[in-house]
Amino acid sequence: xxxxxxxxxxxxxxxxxxxxxxxxxxxxxxxxxxxxxxxxxxxxxxxxxxxxxxxxxxxxxxxxxxxxxxxxxxxxxxxxxxxxxxxxxxxxxxxxxxxxxxxxxxxxxxxxxxxxxxxxxxxxxxxxxxxxxxxxxxxxxxxxxxxxxxxxxxxxxxxxxxxxxxxxxxxxxxxxxxxxxxxxxxxxxxxxxxxxxxxxxxxxxxxxxxxxxxxxxxxxxxxxxxxxxxxxxxxxxxxxxxxxxxxxxxxxxxxxxxxxxxxxxxxxxxxxxxxxxxxxxxxxxxxxxxxxxxxxxxxxxxxxxxxxxxxxxxxxxxxxxxxxxxxxxxxxxxxxxxxxxxxxxxxxxxxxxxxxxxxxxxxxxxxxxxxxxxxxxxxxxxxxxxxxxxxxxxxxxxxxxxxxxxxxxxxxxxxxxxxxxxxxxxxxxxxxxxxxxxxxxxxxxxxxxxxxxxxxxxxxxxxxxxxxxxxxxxxxxxxxx
Amino acid sequence: xxxxxxxxxxxxxxxxxxxxxxxxxxxxxxxxxxxxxxxxxxxxxxxxxxxxxxxxxxxxxxxxxxxxxxxxxxxxxxxxxxxxxxxxxxxxxxxxxxxxxxxxxxxxxxxxxxxxxxxxxxxxxxxxxxxxxxxxxxxxxxxxxxxxxxxxxxxxxxxxxxxxxxxxxxxxxxxxxxxxxxxxxxxxxxxxxxxxxxxxxxxxxxxxxxxxxxxxxxxxxxxxxxxxxxxxxxxxxxxxxxxxxxxxxxxxxxxxxxxxxxxxxxxxxxxxxxxxxxxxxxxxxxxxxxxxxxxxxxxxxxxxxxxxxxxxxxxxxxxxxxxxxxxxxxxxxxxxxxxxxxxxxxxxxxxxxxxxxxxxxxxxxxxxxxxxxxxxxxxxxxxxxxxxxxxxxxxxxxxxxxxxxxxxxxxxxxxxxxxxxxxxxxxxxxxxxxxxxxxxxxxxxxxxxxxxxxxxxxxxxxxxxxxxxxxxxxxxxxxxx
Numbered sequence: 014x015x016x017x018x019x020x021x022x023x024x025x026x027x028x029x030x031x032x033x034x035x036x037x038x039x040x041x042x043x044x045x046x047x048x049x050x051x052x053x054x055x056x057x058x059x060x061x062x063x064x065x066x067x068x069x070x071x072x073x074x075x076x077x078x079x080x081x082x083x084x085x086x087x088x089x090x091x092x093x094x095x096x097x098x099x100x101x102x103x104x105x106x107x108x109x110x111x112x113x114x115x116x117x118x119x120x121x122x123x124x125x126x127x128x129x130x131x132x133x134x135x136x137x138x139x140x141x142x143x144x145x146x147x148x149x150x151x152x153x154x155x156x157x158x159x160x161x162x163x164x165x166x167x168x169x170x171x172x173x174x175x176x177x178x179x180x181x182x183x184x185x186x187x188x189x190x191x192x193x194x195x196x197x198x199x200x201x202x203x204x205x206x207x208x209x210x211x212x213x214x215x216x217x218x219x220x221x222x223x224x225x226x227x228x229x230x231x232x233x234x235x236x237x238x239x240x241x242x243x244x245x246x247x248x249x250x251x252x253x254x255x256x257x258x259x260x261x262x263x264x265x266x267x268x269x270x271x272x273x274x275x276x277x278x279x280x281x282x283x284x285x286x287x288x289x290x291x292x293x294x295x296x297x298x299x300x301x302x303x304x305x306x307x308x309x310x311x312x313x314x315x316x317x318x319x320x321x322x323x324x325x326x327x328x329x330x331x332x333x334x335x336x337x338x339x340x341x342x343x344x345x346x347x348x349x350x351x352x353x354x355x356x357x358x359x360x361x362x363x364x365x366x367x368x369x370x371x372x373x374x375x376x377x378x379x380x381x382x383x384x385x386x387x388x389x390x391x392x393x394x395x396x397x398x399x400x401x402x403x404x405x406x407x408x409x410x411x412x413x414x415x416x417x418x419x420x421x422x423x424x425x426x427x428x429x430x431x432x433x434x435x436x437x438x439x440x441x442x443x444x445x446x447x448x449x450x451x452x453x454x455x456x457x458x459x460x461x462x463x464x465x466x467x468x469x470x471x472x473x474x475x476x477x478x479x480x481x482x483x484x485x486x487x488x489x490x491x492x493x494x
Numbered sequence: 495x496x497x498x499x500x501x502x503x504x505x506x507x508x509x510x511x512x513x514x515x516x517x518x519x520x521x522x523x524x525x526x527x528x529x530x531x532x533x534x535x536x537x538x539x540x541x542x543x544x545x546x547x548x549x550x551x552x553x554x555x556x557x558x559x560x561x562x563x564x565x566x567x568x569x570x571x572x573x574x575x576x577x578x579x580x581x582x583x584x585x586x587x588x589x590x591x592x593x594x595x596x597x598x599x600x601x602x603x604x605x606x607x608x609x610x611x612x613x614x615x616x617x618x619x620x621x622x623x624x625x626x627x628x629x630x631x632x633x634x635x636x637x638x639x640x641x642x643x644x645x646x647x648x649x650x651x652x653x654x655x656x657x658x659x660x661x662x663x664x665x666x667x668x669x670x671x672x673x674x675x676x677x678x679x680x681x682x683x684x685x686x687x688x689x690x691x692x693x694x695x696x697x698x699x700x701x702x703x704x705x706x707x708x709x710x711x712x713x714x715x716x717x718x719x720x721x722x723x724x725x726x727x728x729x730x731x732x733x734x735x736x737x738x739x740x741x742x743x744x745x746x747x748x749x750x751x752x753x754x755x756x757x758x759x760x761x762x763x764x765x766x767x768x769x770x771x772x773x774x775x776x777x778x779x780x781x782x783x784x785x786x787x788x789x790x791x792x793x794x795x796x797x798x799x800x801x802x803x804x805x806x807x808x809x810x811x812x813x814x815x816x817x818x819x820x821x822x823x824x825x826x827x828x829x830x831x832x833x834x835x836x837x838x839x840x841x842x843x844x845x846x847x848x849x850x851x852x853x854x855x856x857x858x859x860x861x862x863x864x865x866x867x868x869x870x871x872x873x874x875x876x877x878x879x880x881x882x883x884x885x886x887x888x889x890x891x892x893x894x895x896x897x898x899x900x901x902x903x904x905x906x907x908x909x910x911x912x913x914x915x916x917x918x919x920x921x922x923x924x925x926x927x928x929x930x931x932x933x934x935x936x937x938x939x940x941x942x943x944x945x946x947x948x949x950x951x952x953x954x955x956x957x958x959x960x961x962x963x964x965x966x967x968x969x970x971x972x973x974x975x
Contacts, residue, residue: 050619051576052569052573052606055570057566057568058567060634063564066567083544083545084541084545085538085540085544086538086547086657088537088655089536089639090534091533092532092533108598108599109598111594111606112594112597113594115595115605116534116654117589124596125592127570138538157639158570162598174569174571176567
């Protein structure tokens with residue numbers, strides 16, 4: 014009976030290896046992470062998905078505040094004239110803006126874009142707030158929704174509306190702006206590796222792939238299990254482009270009027286999609302312990318036997334008190350159903366408590382990532398669980414890293430590149446020309462992902478993998494979400 | 495010098511008694527709580543204002559979760575056809591909706607309202623999620639931005655875009671929905687009184703003043719220092735109105751298909767405006783300690799003297815470690831300037847540390863609410879501060895309550911009502927007719943605020959204060975924001 018239920022359950026999810034996109038859709042819906050709404054391109058984030066976002070927010074927000082950033086809130090609407098002040102920026106974002114043209118019954122004199130990102134409105138305020146070098150640096154962040162009108166959408170990965178944070182800072186010098194850009198990139202890297210258990214390649218985007226209006230864009234790229242890349246976050250050095258367009262000037266110590274240098278950086282609910290596609294398996298989600306809404310699920314076994322339910326509840330309460338996100342499932346489903354349910358939900362550790370365990374003063378722990386069983390004495394449960402969750406984190410990170418490494422190749426020839434991007438990431442020499450980039454994309458479906466911070470140097474005489482002209486850099490190519 | 499600075503500073507704020515609206519505007523801008531944006535009707539919440547919102551959010555969110563509510567996120571956009579399904583609701587909200595009519599270059603087939611509130615979209619999802627009584631109750635909340643197109647705006651109090659939370663629940667029975675409505679009303683009351691130090695009158699709205707589409711709306715009304723009312727929050731029993739319009743049905747234990755009963759409840763950044771107008775004085779803000787971004791400001795006095803700066807920094811660090819939101823101001827402004835600055839910012843306690851204090855192993859504490867000075871031995875500082883902040887909270891609450899009581903009258907005659915609403919709240923008997931309500935509003939500018947949960951009973955033979963017909967209830971009248 015339990016066996017049948019098991020099987021029935023697992024077959025509800027498409028095979029990860031046979032149909033990765035369908036597997037993704039099955040997993041996010043069946044685990045109640047997300048649902049489709051009747052609104053074009055917009056998703057509903059259900060409590061089990063939103064809780065992950067809250068845990069991400071808490072841990073990122075603490076990191077931002079530690080480095081002196083403060084949260085603020087800027088308007089949702091951006092007048093068209095304001096959007097237009099930075100030429101490259103408007104070119105990048107206007108085509109995908111949602112436009113408010115009516116307020117109540119009234120046609121607006123100027124249409125308003127629903128913010129696709131907030132450089133324009135924030136820089137226009139910074140222009141009011143910055144007068145002297147004493148006002149600098151300005152270090153702000155906002156948590157909000159943004160809208161980019163998308164034709165083809167997929168929950169978490171690409172939707173018309175999504176949730177994110179966007180940091181915006183203004184500095185005295187170009188050097189300080191670059192330092193901030195890299196500091197925030199490193200904050201993201203730390204978060205992705207040490208919280209989400211996702212290895213990322215940090216590097217600089219090509220001119221074509223950089224943020225509209227930026228001087229330089231730095232990115233964090235992760236490999237999904239199907240070998241495709243997902244851009245997990247970006248940190249932009251905006252140079253003085255926006256300061257000049259929005260007139261952010263300050264009086265220097267020497268009494269001269271100077272333009273500021275600004276940065277912006279953001280990560281979004283897209284990371285949730287990345288987390289699912291990096292760690293999930295054929296049984297469903299595998300949640301990294303540090304953002305798992307439930308870290309430990311306690312299952313009473315033979316719950317009708319005297320004392321079992323009480324002991325399980327007692328354990329759950331102890332674990333909650335000790336700071337674990339713990340729950341008990343005392344529903345009247347079969348154990349087999351419950352095993353499947355909580356495996357599908359990706360809960361890192363399942364604790365089974367039955368009459369024999371109680372007799373032996375122990376519990377049986379099952380790791381979600383490896384399905385390995387461990388017997389843990391009750392007296393050292395909290396201590397062992399802390400270590401176990403850390404161990405699961407490390408093991409998940411290493412597994413993801415191993416997959417990435419196994420699917421990354423160095424291509425000497427264009428043929429090798431074409432083959433490599435069918436399977437994963439390709440490192441190759443590149444001439445730096447947008448034309449080459451576009452041709453490679455047209456021919457292979459792969460885009461440049463980044464010039465890695467470590468390892469983008471080329472050897473003397475190196476030539477572009479595509480055109481054969483002298484190479485300028487080593488760069489990653491991959492198909493991407 | 496310090497004296498002059500003092501005076502210069504205080505005169506930057508209009509007198510609270512002579513021009514309350516100007517005082518409000520001066521205070522919120524000069525303290526950098528908020529700024530006007532170039533976007534029609536939209537405000538920028540600056541870090542000092544946003545921090546208050548974050549502290550409010552944390553404390554409310556914990557209360558919601560304790561009572562089993564989970565956070566989720568629903569789309570910003572609501573298709574017009576969806577908005578129209580509940581007749582009263584669309585009538586109430588469509589006239590003030592902002593409409594998105596274009597996505598990118600494309601004119602949309604159906605225009606989308608930027609959510610003014612989310613009953614419609616959330617109920618349409620509940621209709622998919624609820625099948626059986628086992629799925630009930632559904633207890634969700636979302637923190638988000640909403641837009642109501644306003645002609646005349648004032649930061650925090652009424653803006654086209656604002657931030658809020660909206661709880662939405664679905665239940666098996668009318669009784670459970672009513673119980674939830676009152677539970678959330680009481681959660682808000684507890685928060686407003688015990689966190690914001692604002693006394694509120696809880697009661698039911700008249701038919702005219704209730705939420706568009708609700709069965710009954712319950713409200714929390716606070717008195718501002720100018721005697722006007724501010725609706726601080728509402729909790730709606732929506733009956734089966736939305737369940738019928740959006741088809742939220744469940745199979746009961748008996749196997750019958752039944753409609754759910756739903757509720758919704760919300761509070762917004764408007765509460766920040768209320769907090770300012772209830773507690774502020776001619777020197778600026780007076781922050782209630784439990785949401786003050788800075789609870790204690792440490793000022794080194796004669797900071798050039800050896801050991802002073804170090805001791806002040808040490809105290810600040812100790813206080814932070816002990817869990818206080820503490821900062822030190824070691825800028826090179828004069829002490830007088832600093833006193834004014836931090837008084838204007840409403841920091842509950844100022845600690846002065848000078849050479850003589852250090853010698854005597856003490857600090858001088860100055861309460862913001864009363865400006866009273868206290869000498870506190872350094873060794874018992876944390877302990878005394880905890881008690882002092884609690885004392886300030888209680889004292890602020892009592893002061894606000896005393897003001898409200900002194901400005902509330904019982905009117906036997908219409909003449910008394912007319913006089914009373916010039917100054918504050920009026921309790922009077924009312925026939926329950928909307929016509930009477932409308933006439934009173936036209937003649938006096940006052941609206942019905944609520945039928946209080948306690949004290950709305952009438953004596954036998956009581957007549958309406960306006961029309962003289964038999965009265966149905968006692969009700970509060972006031973001018974309102």
